[in-house]
Amino acid sequence: MTRLTVRMCGFFAVKGPEGKSLRPPGKKPAALLAYLAYRRGKKTTRDRLVDLFWSDRGQKQGQDSLRQAIYVIRHALHHQSATILISDRNYIALDRDQISYDLWREDGSIHESVHDELLEDLDFISPVFDDWLLHARRDVRNRQISRAERLLAGGDPDVAPEEALDIAKIILKLDPTNEPAARMAISIHAKRDEIGHGHRIIQALQKRLQDDGLDISEKTQSLYNNVISAPTDVKPHSELRAKKPKPETVTDLPLVEVGMPVGDDNKSSTFDLSEEFFDRLVSRMIQMPELRVRALGTSDTFSHSAFSLRLLPSVKNDETRIVLRLSSGDGEAFWASHAPVTLHPADEHIEAQVDKSVIQIISAIEENIYRHLKRPPMKTMS
Secondary structure, eight states: OOOEEEEOBSSOEEEOTTSOBOOOSSHHHHHHHHHHHHHTTOOEEHHHHHHHHOTTSOHHHHHHHHHHHHHHHHHHHGGGHHHHEEEOSSEEEEOGGGEEESSBOTTSOBOTTOOSOBTTTOOSSOHHHHHHHHHHHHHHHHHHHHHHHHHHHHSOTTTOHHHHHHHHHHHHHHOTTOHHHHHHHHHHHHHTTOHHHHHHHHHHHHHHHHHTTOOOOHHHHHHHIIIIIOGGGSOOOTTSOOOOOOOSOGGGSOEEEEEOOOOGGGGSHHHHHHHHHHHHHHHHHHTOTTOEEEEOOTTOOOOSSSEEEEEEEEEETTEEEEEEEEEOTTSOEEEEEEEEOOSSOOHHHHHHHHHHHHHHHHHHHIIIIITOOOOOOOOEEO
C-alpha cells in the first residue's frame, strides 16, 4: 500500500511516496488537512470543521468554504485523494492506514524524542482552531514527557547509561524544569567524568526554575554538590592514567580555577564543541599533584585568591579553536595558548590536544606559580 508521510511536528508537511510535497496551498486548507491527520482516522462532522475554521461566517457560507477547502486538498493529493480522504454528507476523515507519522509509531504510541512544536507554522488560523491547537500542543508534550518518564523509571542506568542519559535529555528538552531527569543526567555525566555537562544542566535548571519563581530542591542541590562540585570525588576517565597521590599538605598547593565564561560564543555550536575538551582537561588537571583544581560553571565567577585558567571558544580563519589563558588572582594574564577542535572530534584527537595543553600548563605553572617569580609579559605558546 502506497503511503503518505505526514510531519506533524515543526512545519506541517505532507509528502508522497517519491518525496514530492503534497501540502495544499493556503493556510486554512493546510490546517484542515493537519487537523484531520491529527485525528488519525476518527471521523469529524462537517459542522465541527465549519466551527473550527469559519466560525465568523454564517452556516451556509461556512459550508461553502469547507467544500472549497476540501476541493483544494483533493487537488493537492492528486490520485491518492480518492482513497485517503473519506467523506460523506455528514463526516470527513483520513484513512490512517495510508499515513506514516513522525509523531506516532505504528502501534499508536507517541514518539517521545520528537521535540519540535506541534504544527509550528499553523498559528493564527481562526480563534477556535488556535484554541484547539494550544490544547493539542500541551497534550502532546504531556504525553511525551509521561512516556519518557516511564522509560526512565523502568531503566537501569548502571546497565544502560547511554539509553538512560538519552531519555533524561529528551525529558529536559520537553520539560526543562524536570528535576528527576536532571539528577539522572548529572549522575551519569559525573560517572563519565563530564564535569562541564553537569554544570550546564544545573545552571539551565536553576535559571528555568527561577524564571518560574522556584528554587532547586535540596535533593538535586545535594546530588550536584556531591558528584560535581567536589573534584576530588570525580573518578578519572577510564582511558586516563591512574590518579597520582597528592601530597598530604594539599592546602599548601596553589589553587587553579578552570572555567568557560559565558559570552556570545556560548550561543553557537562552538561552545558545544568545547565541552568535551573542557571535561577532559579538568579531569587531567585534577590528577596533577602540583596543584589543586576547581572546575567552575559558566555562571560562576573567578575568585581573586586563586589562579584562573579560562577556556574561550572562538573561530579564526574558519578554524574552531579553544583559547586558554592562565592568569593570576588579580587578573594579570601571564600565559596563553590555543587548541584546535573539529566538528566531529575523534577521541584520540581530543586526547592529543589535551595532552599537549596539559604539558604547556605544567610548564607555565612551574615557571610562574611555583617559583613565585615576578610575572613576565604574556607569551603565547602553540
